[in-house]
Structure formats: C-alpha cells, structure tokens
Amino acid sequence: MKIEELLARADTVLSSLMPPGSMGIVTAIDPELVYPKNLTKVLLKLRPVDVLLDNAETRNILLLMLPQTEAKALALELNWNRNIDVFEFLQSTNFNRALAREILFRFFGVEIPVVDTKELTPATLDVSPAYSLFEHQAKALRKVERLLEVEPRRALLHMPTGSGKTRTAMNLVSNYF
Numbered sequence: 447m448k449i450e451e452l453l454a455r456a457d458t459v460l461s462s463l464m465p466p467g468s469m470g471i472v473t474a475i476d477p478e479l480v481y482p483k484n485l486t487k488v489l490l491k492l493r494p495v496d497v498l499l500d501n502a503e504t505r506n507i508l509l510l511m512l513p514q515t516e517a518k519a520l521a522l523e524l525n526w527n528r529n530i531d532v533f534e535f536l537q538s539t540n541f542n543r544a545l546a547r548e549i550l551f552r553f554f555g556v557e558i559p560v561v562d563t564k565e566l567t568p569a570t571l572d573v574s575p576a577y578s579l580f581e582h583q584a585k586a587l588r589k590v591e592r593l594l595e596v597e598p599r600r601a602l603l604h605m606p607t608g609s610g611k612t613r614t615a616m617n618l619v620s621n622y623f
Contacts, residue, residue, distance in 0.1 A: 449495050449508075449554040450486070459511060463504050465492055495556045500541075505550075509536045523549045583614045590618055 464472070464485075472479045472488055479488055498504045510533060512520065517532045524546055526535050541547050551558045579587060586605060593601040603618075605611045 449498070449556055450490075459507055463489055463493070463498065463507060468492060495554070496551070496559045499550060499554065499556060500547075502541075505541065506537050509533065512536075520550070520553050523553065579614065579617060580610065583610045583617070587614050587617050587621075590614075591621065 472485070478484060493504070498508065509517070509520075514532070517536060518526070521532045521535050524536075524539055526532065539546055541550055548558060578584075582605075586603060590601045590603055593599075603611055603615060605614070
C-alpha cells in the first residue's frame with residue numbers, strides 16, 4: 447500500500463499528523479489548503495514520509511488507519527502472533543529494529559533514507575600544561591599509581607577542597623593513556 451493512498455483516506459486525521467501550530471499558518475495562507483487533498487500535499491512537504499513512519503506517534507496514527515486486511519498483511523510480514531489483536535500487535539512492534547523498519551517502509555512503498563556518513567581522520571594534538579603539578583599533587587599521583595598496580599586495582603583519591611583533585615586525577619588518566 448502506498449502511503450499517499452492511506453493519507454488520501456485520512457481527512458479528519460490529517461491535522462493531527464501536521465507539525466504543532468502549522469494548521470493555523472496553513473489556514474491563514476489559504477483556506478483551500480485545509481481540504482484533505484491539498485492538506486496531504488502540504489503535510490508531505492512539511493513532514494517527509496520517512497519522518498512520519500519513524501515517529502512513533504504519527505506511525506501509530508497511520509497504522510490505526512489501515513484497513514483490517516492491510517493491517518493483517520503487514521502484521522504477517524512482522525511475524526504476528528494471531529493470539530493478539532492485529533492493531534495492538536502493530537502498535538507494540540519495535541520499529542527501531544532494522545528489519546521491522548525495513549518491512550514497514552517496503553510495505554508503504556517508501557525508500558529508507560540513506561544517511562550520509564563522513565569518516566573523519568582522528569585529530570591529534572599535543573597539549574602541554576602551563577605549569578606542572580604541585581608537590582602534594584605529584585605525591586598523591588605517585589601513590590595512586592602504585593595502588594593501581596596491585597590487586598584489587600582500586601584507589602580513592604581524597605584531598606582537601608581546592609587542592610587539585612581534578613587536575614591530579616586527569617594526570618592519572620593521561621598517564622594511563
């Protein structure tokens with residue numbers, strides 16, 4: 447079933463599929479746009495079909511609009527257990543799973559959008575501190591490193607407020623890496 451065919455039947459539900467606040471704007475621009483045939487076109491411009499299907503709220507509205515036979519056809523592709531209501535099954539299906547999402551998109555004749563990925567080369571940057579650790583911080587760092595060399599490899603760094611616990615701990619992490 448094409449998503450456009452389903453939306454053509456949705457006259458009273460179309461406004462709930464629109465983005466919040468957009469109906470007032472559409473009506474102000476041209477009252478003729480509120481008619482179902484025109485509103486379908488506006489909806490698909492404001493919310494692409496893949497967005498409608500990926501959003502749980504709008505997807506559930508669309509699934510509830512399916513005729514019983516179409517709902518059963520989709521449910522069977524998703525391994526429906528016939529002991530539960532078909533619409534209950536469709537609404538409880540996890541469409542975030544790749545296979546279920548692929549079946550849903552194929553059922554409605556919608557291409558799954560391809561996300562452009564760009565591989566970035568790792569950036570390296572040498573950072574040197576403006577000043578070294580204070581003596582009490584260096585002493586605490588050495589003690590923690592010694593404790594972490596033996597079992598159970600745990601330590602608790604306890605220093606007074608403002609004495610540089612974070613700086614000392616970050617030096618520990620930097621030394622580890």
